[in-house]
Structure formats: structure tokens, C-alpha cells
Amino acid sequence: MTTDTxxxxxxxxxxxFTPLGGDAASTWEALLAGRSGVALLKDEWAxxxxxxxxxxxxxxxxEVLPRPVARKLDRSAQFALIAAREAWADAGFAAPAxxxxxxxxxDRLGTVVASGIGxxxxxxxxxxxxxxxxxxxxxxxxxxxxxxxxxxxxxGLEIGARAGVHTPVSACxxxxxxxxxxxxxxxxxxxxxxxxxxxxxxxxPLPIAAFANMMAMSKNNDEPQRxxxxxxxxRDGFVLGEGAGVVVLESAExxxxxxxxxxxxxxxxxxxxxxxHIAQPEPSGRGVAAAVSNLFDATGLDRSSVVHVxxxxxxTPQGDIAEVKALRKVLGDDLDHIAVSATKSMTGHLLxxxxxxxxxxxxxxxxxxxxxxxxxxxxxxxEVDADIVRGEPRKLPEGPIAALNNSFGFGGHNVVLAFRRx
Numbered sequence: 125m126t127t128d129t130x131x132x133x134x135x136x137x138x139x140x141f142t143p144l145g146g147d148a149a150s151t152w153e154a155l156l157a158g159r160s161g162v163a164l165l166k167d168e169w170a171x172x173x174x175x176x177x178x179x180x181x182x183x184x185x186x187e188v189l190p191r192p193v194a195r196k197l198d199r200s201a202q203f204a205l206i207a208a209r210e211a212w213a214d215a216g217f218a219a220p221a222x223x224x225x226x227x228x229x230x231d232r233l234g235t236v237v238a239s240g241i242g243x244x245x246x247x248x249x250x251x252x253x254x255x256x257x258x259x260x261x262x263x264x265x266x267x268x269x270x271x272x273x274x275x276x277x278x279x280g281l282e283i284g285a286r287a288g289v290h291t292p293v294s295a296c297x298x299x300x301x302x303x304x305x306x307x308x309x310x311x312x313x314x315x316x317x318x319x320x321x322x323x324x325x326x327x328x329p330l331p332i333a334a335f336a337n338m339m340a341m342s343k344n345n346d347e348p349q350r351x352x353x354x355x356x357x358x359r360d361g362f363v364l365g366e367g368a369g370v371v372v373l374e375s376a377e378x379x380x381x382x383x384x385x386x387x388x389x390x391x392x393x394x395x396x397x398x399x400x401h402i403a404q405p406e407p408s409g410r411g412v413a414a415a416v417s418n419l420f421d422a423t424g425l426d427r428s429s430v431v432h433v434x435x436x437x438x439x440t441p442q443g444d445i446a447e448v449k450a451l452r453k454v455l456g457d458d459l460d461h462i463a464v465s466a467t468k469s470m471t472g473h474l475l476x477x478x479x480x481x482x483x484x485x486x487x488x489x490x491x492x493x494x495x496x497x498x499x500x501x502x503x504x505x506x507e508v509d510a511d512i513v514r515g516e517p518r519k520l521p522e523g524p525i526a527a528l529n530n531s532f533g534f535g536g537h538n539v540v541l542a543f544r545r546x
Contacts, residue, residue, distance in 0.1 A: 130311040135387040135543070136379050137215025137372030139207035139321075140484045143365050143471050146183035147210055151481070152488050155496040156517045160349035160470050162363050169329045175336040177348040178327045179365035179472030196265045197278060198243035199325035203368035203477070204275035205282060208237070208319055212283060215372040216384055220284040227382065234287035234315040235280040236306040237370070238298035238322045240476025240533065242272030245328050275323045275368075287315040295533030296438075298322055299369065299479025300541055304393030306373050311392075316378040321370030322480030332364060338403065340440065352473075353500035354437035354444050354466035355508045362438040365472025369480030371487065388490045391526065391542035394419025398536030405443045405532065409450030412530070415538040416454040419528075425542055427458055431520050432495045432527035434486045437466035438473050445507045447530060452509055463495040463518040464510045470499055479531040483541060486529040490545045493520040 140147060143161025144154035154161070161179040170176045185202040186194050194202055217228065246269040253261050268274060273291040280289035288309065292301040299322020306320035335341045342361040344351035352363040373390055396418060398411035405412075420427060433451065437444050444466075452459050467485050474481060489495050495518040504512065526544035 131313070132376040133307050133310045133373050133390040134376050134379050135371050135390055135487050136374045136384045137211040138387065138484045138487055139210030139214060139370045140368070140481055141181060141183070141185070141203045141207045142367035142369070142481050143179035143182055146188065148484055155467055155470060155485060156494065158470065158497045158499045160499060161365065162348045162351055162472055164345065164348050173329060173332055173336065175332050175341045175343055176345045177351055177363060179363055180327060181367050196269065198246040198269040198274060200239050200243060200323045201269070201275040201278050203325060203366070204237050204321070204323035204370065205278055207321060207368040207370040208279040208282060211319060211370040211372045220282065228317065230284045230286040232287055232316040233283065233285045234289065234306065234309050234318040235276050235283065235285040236290045236292070236302040236309070236318060236320040237276035237279050238292045238302035238476050239272050239275055239324055240293065240295045240298045241324060241326050241331070243270035243274055244326050244331060246270045248328055248330055279319055283319060285319070294537040295535055296473070296475050296478055297531040297533035297537035297539045298476035300483065300529065300531035300539040301479070301537070303371065303479060303483055303541055304395070304539055307390050307392060310373060310375050317372065317374045319370060319372055321368060321483070322477040323368035324475045324477035325366045326475060327364055327366050335364065342439065350500050352439050352469045354439045354469050354498055355505055355512055356501045357503045357505050359439045359441060359444065361440055362468065363472040365474045366477070367474055367481060368477050369482070369484040371483055387487050388543045388545040391425050391544055392419060392423040394422065394540040396538045398538065400536055403534050405446040406536070407442060407446055409446040409453060411536060412447055412450035412532065412538050413453040415540045416450060419540045419542055423542060425526060425544070427455060429524060429526040429544065430458065430462055430528060431525045432489055433462055433464045434482045434489070434527065434529045435464050435466045436530040436532045438468055445505065448508055448510050459510055462511060463513050463520065465496045465513045466498040467496055479529070479539065482529050482531070486527050486543055489520065490525065490527050490543055494518065495520055
């Protein structure tokens with residue numbers, strides 16, 4: 125076993141813009157209450173689709189951002205900027221690092237914000253403009269808006285980050301991979317502070333039709349709020365969501381020097397690849413188990429300290445089972461004492477944004493010592509060999525505890541993040 129003895133990284137700020145609320149506090153309140161953000165799509169274009177449900181952002185970003193700013197940003201970048209501003213303020217920073225009054229060295233400040241698909245709505249909408257209205261009507265902002273790195277770049281510009289601005293793209297594991305990358309930026313001495321997370325805005329007829337034709341999405345249009353049902357025997361696929369989750373990561377030394385409030389420690393990450401199929405999980409959970417094992421080996425985290433898992437659990441028949449098998453393979457009997465939450469039952473699946481908002485949920489679960497419930501599990505699958513939190517939030521133990529956040533993506537990407545608190 126190799127134990128990581130490098131710089132300790134802590135979480136000092138959180139921000140969220142989700143189907144459950146326009147900030148982290150309202151999102152957390154809804155998660156604890158077991159409220160669903162899924163609804164029937166009322167757009168004309170949705171009428172002919174086999175899937176007519178999604179989890180749209182609870183607040184219109186145009187109500188938060190000034191119009192001149194919003195019109196130059198894809199919806200995914202709008203979400204990221206709003207969540208990053210909240211996280212930045214929550215960490216106690218009131219000005220960009222380039223401001224002369226700031227105590228932050230911009231050369232020690234980084235940004236890592238991921239998206240699985242990027243500015244897909246801008247790309248498709250502007251192509252429609254080109255076809256219907258001609259070349260001259262295409263927005264000159266199109267390329268900066270559709271770039272997958274646009275959310276990261278705009279957050280970096282917002283805070284004045286000069287240590288690096290990065291955009292991992294690993295499908296639905298992208299947001300978690302961004303946070304893992306950010307942890308390593310601090311651990312390896314590249315930065316003192318990194319603003320990191322994930323964002324997605326893909327509620328558009330083409331992605332929905334494509335996912336539906338893959339048989340990946342729930343077609344329970346008659347009961348939108350019950351459609352996302354991880355671990356239930358009747359689950360039939362995920363529900364598409366949108367939004368962003370962002371955290372401020374900081375070296376413990378830097379945070380202590382400025383007297384920052386600390387939510388928890390960001391312990392590290394475990395990574396692997398299934399090398400099995402472009403869209404299907406490896407059914408035995410071998411790849412996921414390798415990522416979990418890699419996390420423990422790399423960080424030296426005590427397995428018995430893990431009391432909570434925010435599971436990837438998208439509500440697909442194969443994926444939910446493979447993840448549980450992987451956890452059992454690595455954790456053994458310890459899994460019996462771990463509270464497992466599947467928050468996608470309420471938010472839907474935010475693709476590249478999932479790791480971001482689920483990291484926020486994991487951090488808050490540790491901070492408040494409460495595991496959110498998983499809703500819509502009326503008839504648990506017999507193969508779900510884990511303690512799924514249902515009904516009410518679950519109180520987590522006192523004393524030093526840790527939690528995992530799992531994210532997996534098309535292509536076989538597996539990312540497991542770990543957090544702990546005293």
C-alpha cells in the first residue's frame with residue numbers, strides 16, 4: 125500500500141444550481157425532504173419524443189445573471205458561473221484574485237470545471253439559425269459558447285485564475301474527475317486554491333431522442349416524479365437533468381492562515397477504466413472495484429471510517445447492480461454499515477454535472493452528519509446488497525467519519541472521490 129503524505133486539501137466553499145434549487149442551501153433542503161425535480165416537458169418539440177420528462181433547473185439562470193452576460197454564455201456556462209460565484213463567496217472571497225485588495229495570489233489559483241457534452245444546445249440552436257435565417261444571423265459568440273472548456277474558462281476569468289484552467293471530459297464522470305484533478309493540483313504544489321466542479325445543459329430534442337433510442341432513459345412520462353427510481357425492480361433508465369455543482373478546494377495550510385471555515389477534507393480520488401463497452405458497464409463491477417481499491421491504496425483512508433456513499437446509481441437496470449457488486453467486493457462486511465444514497469432519484473442525471481452536485485451533497489452530508497434519502501424505491505431489487513437510505517434522512521455517526529462519491533461514464537470511466545471530517 126502506498127499512502128499519500130502530500131499536502132492536505134480541504135473544502136472551504138460550495139455552490140449549486142440544480143433542478144431542486146438555485147443555490148446549495150435550497151438544493152440540500154430539497155434533498156433531505158425527498159423532493160423530486162423531474163417534471164413533464166411542456167415544449168412543443170417534446171410532444172413527439174418517446175421521452176417527455178426531464179429535471180430542468182429550478183431557477184431560470186436569466187433571472188440571476190445580467191442579460192449582457194447571459195447572452196454570451198451557453199446554458200452550461202451560465203450554470204457553472206452562478207454556482208462558482210456562490211462557492212467563491214461561501215469560501216469568504218469577495219473579489220477576483222486580480223483585484224489589488226485581494227490576498228490571493230492569482231498565480232496560485234486554478235479552475236477545473238467539466239462538462240460531458242459542453243455547449244450542445246448552442247451548437248444545435250445556431251445550426252438551426254444558419255439553416256433557417258442564413259449565415260449573417262449566426263451569433264459571433266457561437267464558438268466561445270459551444271466550446272466544452274467555456275464553463276471553466278469563464279469561471280477562471282471571473283476569479284482571475286492563472287495557475288491553470290482545465291476541462292476534463294469523461295462523459296458522466298467528468299465532474300468528479302474535475303474535482304479529483306483539482307485535488308491533485310493542490311497536492312502537487314501547482315496551486316493553493318482551485319475552484320472545481322461540473323456542469324451540464326443538454327435538455328434538447330436531439331440528446332433526448334438519442335438517449336431514448338439507446339434505451340437508456342426512463343419512458344415513465346405519466347409519473348415524472350417517480351420515473352427516476354434507482355435500485356427499484358421497476359427502474360427503466362435515467363432521467364436527464366441539468367445544472368452545476370462547484371466546490372472551492374484549498375490547501376489546509378492556506379485555509380488556516382486566513383481563518384477559513386472548513387467543511388471537510390478532500391482525501392483524494394481513485395480512477396480506473398472498464399475497457400468493456402462504450403455504453404454498458406462491466407457487469408461484475410470489476411472496473412468500479414478497481415477504482416475504489418485504488419482510492420484506498422493511494423490515500424491510506426481507513427475503510428472502516430466510511431459511513432456514507434453517494435452512489436452513481438442512475439436508475440439503469442445494469443448499472444445500479446454493477447456498482448453495488450463493486451462496493452461489496454472491496455468493502456466486504458463494512459458495506460453493511462454504510463448509508464447509501466442515490467440523489468439522482470431527485471435531481472435526475474446531470475451527466476457531466478453529476479459529480480459536481482453530488483460532491484456538494486456528499487460534503488454537506490458529512491458536514492451535517494445526515495445522509496439524504498433515496499426516493500421511489502418501492503420494491504428493492506433482490507440483487508441490491510446494500511443499506512439504501514429510504515424514507516427519512518439517516519443520521520451519521522459522531523466522531524471522525526468519511527464518505528465516498530461515485531461517478532462513472534460512457535466509455536468505462538470510473539472515478540471515486542473520498543471526503544472526511546473529524
